[in-house]
């Protein structure tokens with residue numbers, strides 16, 4: 636049988652996952668010294684990590700080529716799919732917020748607003764819940780630029796410390812929803828490799844408790 640495969644969101648969440656694996660007593664040398672390699676053994680070789688972009692983590696888990704995935708709740712909300720979301724991993728904590736130029740009232744006025752975001756579904760759902768009709772423009776990164784350049788009235792984006800907003804003359808208008816990293820599991824793997832998966836989940840829970 637092939638090793639259990641876990642798809643990791645490259646970057647921030649990958650680093651926090653390595654720390655979690657280390658607390659679980661797993662050898663992460665290959666993951667740390669990975670160079671440009673994208674599939675790496677973890678621990679004794681019964682687990683391998685696949686490094687990918689966040690939305691692709693969901694794609695690989697949903698198709699069953701990876702048994703697990705570590706992905707932000709932000710990405711799960713934006714790209715819903717069929718998989719089990721089994722654990723809040725307790726890292727990658729941030730929140731979705733509506734933000735705009737400091738001191739400039741957002742609500743009110745008759746003209747419909749333009750919102751820039753990397754998360755159009757999240758933004759649409761948020762404004763629908765308020766009964767507000769807005770124009771949404773998809774931006775791929777550094778969304779804070781859009782109001783500065785006059786493209787948008789406000790943004791819906793991830794906020795952690797608030798420094799990116801502050802340093803660019805923006806402020807939170809309203810918090811939307813808290814976000815953290817989640818462990819997702821393929822539906823068939825959960826049945827077919829139940830014992831191995833439950834074993835690993837137990838160790839992850841323990842590592843999470845230890846990090847508190």
Ligand SMILES: Nc1ncnc2c1ncn2[C@@H]1O[C@H](COP(=O)(O)OP(=O)(O)OP(=O)(O)O)[C@@H](O)[C@H]1O
Nearest residue numbers: 645646647648689707708709710727728729793795
């Ligand atoms: N400032 C932040 N603080 C904490 N967690 C964050 C922060 N920004 C993003 N995240 C979480 O980490 C995940 C990965 O973010 P990361 O910035 O590493 O990649 P990305 O922005 O999605 O992709 P890219 O490689 O295109 O920048 C996000 O989906 C979110 O859950």
Ligand SMILES: O=P(O)(O)OC[C@H]1O[C@H](OP(=O)(O)OP(=O)(O)O)[C@H](O)[C@@H]1O
Nearest residue numbers: 776777792793794795796797798799800
């Ligand atoms: O509140 P803060 O602590 O400043 O963090 C928030 C910033 O972090 C994320 O950006 P990221 O670094 O992922 O860059 P990108 O969105 O441009 O890829 C997010 O999109 C914000 O820009």
